[in-house]
Amino acid sequence: MSSAYQQLSAIFQRLSRFSHLSAIAGCDMQTTMPPGGSRARGEALAEMSVLQHEILTDKRVGDLIQEAEQQSLNDVDRANLLEIRRAYQQATLLPASLVEAKSIAGSHCEHAWRQQRPANDWKGFSANLKEVVRLSREEAQLRADANGSSRYDALLDVFEPGMTSAKLDSTFGELKTWLPDLLQQVVEKQSQQEIIHPKGPFPVNAQRELGLDIMKVLGFDFNHGRLDVSAHPFCGGVPEDVRITTRYNENEFLSAMMGVIHETGHARYEQNLPQQWRGQPVALARSTAIHESQSLFMEMQLGRSREFLQRMLPQVKIQMGDQPALQSDNFVRLTQQVKPGYIRVDADELSYPAHVVLRYEIERALIEGEIEVDDIPALWDEKMQQSLGIDTRGNYRDGCMQDIHWTDGAFGYFPTYTLGAMYAAQLFQAVKKAIPQLSELIREGDLQPVFNWLQQNIWQHGSRFSTEQLLLNATGEALNPHYFRQHLEQRYLHN
């Protein structure tokens, strides 16, 4: 008879195989599926979610967890059991009726939003959003009761276990003391520089080839992954078969190129998660923000650095043809342009945190019940004015209606973008310390020592350690936003 822990492992192995099928069917849906397949696909995926929820919330799983906690386990199994308990708690915490109601309200709100956003219809949208917020508060309350935390902290914990609004208030608060000033200085500085913009068209095939070239340099394993096209870029699939996507615009190649670098960062993390624990929760990526730190490490720390851009420039010229805009200094300036604007997903590295902090402050207050949905637009206008000097009054479409996250109630997600950026800066600083000749290596495209460091310090650990412990082990300290500031000042002010 196998032990309680072994039985749990078998159950999670099975769940992981089912997730494999959902993940691949999900990628197919975004990249390949003809439109008419969408309803049947949605039903099939939903049926699978129901099954997985049934398996996960079976009372026997709870009993096995209690039993397994009495077993003597090694460190990895113990960490795995923690993750198993977490998954079980998350799944059993919410009554099925609430999960279903939230899923329906979210689908409805998101579906309507696809029309309401272009129509700038805040009135129509806010009516649906109120229902989503009502149900999200209900969810948050149940989670908070179980965690002994505040409502928003309980939602935050879903995406970033261990993170709290107290930590975010302090981290983001500090950031707010210097970011607007820095932004202004950089915008001023850059206004003195001339920039030549590349002239297209840039054929899709050439852009794809460039993407593949860069993925090779970044160590993407094509035996266990692919590059495809989708309307919204993502990294999906399973560690053995990681699918990343981009979208192409023939007038402009930098977006697709940087997008591919970003998704390759996610992909390398997935591809290098610990093989020996595959199928178990402990083999999964640590958290949303750690995942984002890997994509931003590749895109922001490495990908937009002068050294890396110079390394890639010959390939860029081969695929796009040489032209004045591809002169080395100009090419670097192009990828490091700072331009505060309305839209988060188009934001540069320096404006991005302003978009995130604003959303964090609003969603936290919303979930805690300090504000209501009707208060969002005015707050949005005020904060955009303060942080980026941009007037969004009456412009809901490019303001508080621009993102998909709130439509289906993903409150607590936004902070992970900027946490990821901060982790990435801190990790890159640690890599610099560990590899003194780093700049030369990057210029030569010899990134293996960097990958080895990431493998040693992040990838191979999966969810074995808490985020805090992982970062501490890797860099010698807890989250320190100083490195992010230093990175931004260094790149945008002192270069």
Place this chain on the structure above:
Amino acid sequence: MSSAYQQLSAIFQRLSRFSHLSAIAGCDMQTTMPPGGSRARGEALAEMSVLQHEILTDKRVGDLIQEAEQQSLNDVDRANLLEIRRAYQQATLLPASLVEAKSIAGSHCEHAWRQQRPANDWKGFSANLKEVVRLSREEAQLRADANGSSRYDALLDVFEPGMTSAKLDSTFGELKTWLPDLLQQVVEKQSQQEIIHPKGPFPVNAQRELGLDIMKVLGFDFNHGRLDVSAHPFCGGVPEDVRITTRYNENEFLSAMMGVIHETGHARYEQNLPQQWRGQPVALARSTAIHESQSLFMEMQLGRSREFLQRMLPQVKIQMGDQPALQSDNFVRLTQQVKPGYIRVDADELSYPAHVVLRYEIERALIEGEIEVDDIPALWDEKMQQSLGIDTRGNYRDGCMQDIHWTDGAFGYFPTYTLGAMYAAQLFQAVKKAIPQLSELIREGDLQPVFNWLQQNIWQHGSRFSTEQLLLNATGEALNPHYFRQHLEQRYLHN
């Protein structure tokens, strides 16, 4: 409380949704997946099979079937219940240990065969095949005991419910009385004709565009399906999202073109299965041979007809460029060439049945225990000599080792190819009778009346009727191989 029948419907609805995920993951595996994903994919698909088997063989399903059989049901529900019982019986009939042993022996034999075939290694192959045959006989015996039939008939019933070796012996026996003569006459006749062969290269993109053109003419619904590329062409996916594939050879475009027509025949059947019963067994395709009849209706009856080829010729010239080989008569001759050869999958319409009958005779005797694996090569040589005048002695690779079917124990499948060809000829004759101006309509590319007939007589019925009843309703008589002979003589001798 829902009735037993309703509960069964819900269970099969769920199974159907799970099959959706497996089907899409299966298509992805053949068309898209990087090689390194194969092991994890195989495990995920196997886990799903195990789950489906568990759900299907649950004792409660048996009880519900017995209960539902006492209910008063309408005709369709009654037919559905028959299919449900059939699925339940098929699944519960075999002990899990046998299913697993056969699956392992089959995988092993198939895997080794991929090397053994090119190496012409009969000795190595036959050792593995013996184990597959041993387990297949065991399976056949269990099925035979349950059906009260012979062993081979019980396997036949898996692919073609209602078909027996007695019927096949008579049908195929009759065919053997005239086929070799007809073949010889046609080969002689064609040897008098000059044929100009098209000169390539034919770019893959042009071939793909031509395929898409033809699929449009054949009414393929691109909102619910796609054309992709795979090593072995197939029609897969689900009725709401049918995936067909082909493979391209730049030296030659006719194979891919005819292959696309063939798979489009399968696809139209799938896409037009009854929507109102989706998710239930009664909404599935009737049988393997009826499925093949739809592909061969499109490929052989329609696709290789002079009228259809003339209709498509302008598109062929647009995509491939004009050249002497594309002169109308020559183009028809090209697609109707008869050349007896070693390989079944490369065979023309006239030689194909000879390949099938030979395999049928050997596999029937093998399963019934009248011959052993060691007897296969001599029998193969003898029958190839008799039917096609071809010497295969010592050439196992292009002889009895050429097909994948026996490697994993799919005994009983081969006859469905020629049954499908016979059904197709009989159906086409009925269409001719129903639509007197058929030739003109085909020449004009107005195939809607043909599709309407197929929809009315075949597609919309799913598995509502037995194969025999379906054919009787559609054509006024049971399987009559006379139409197949008539078709072949008409096309190849009297044209």
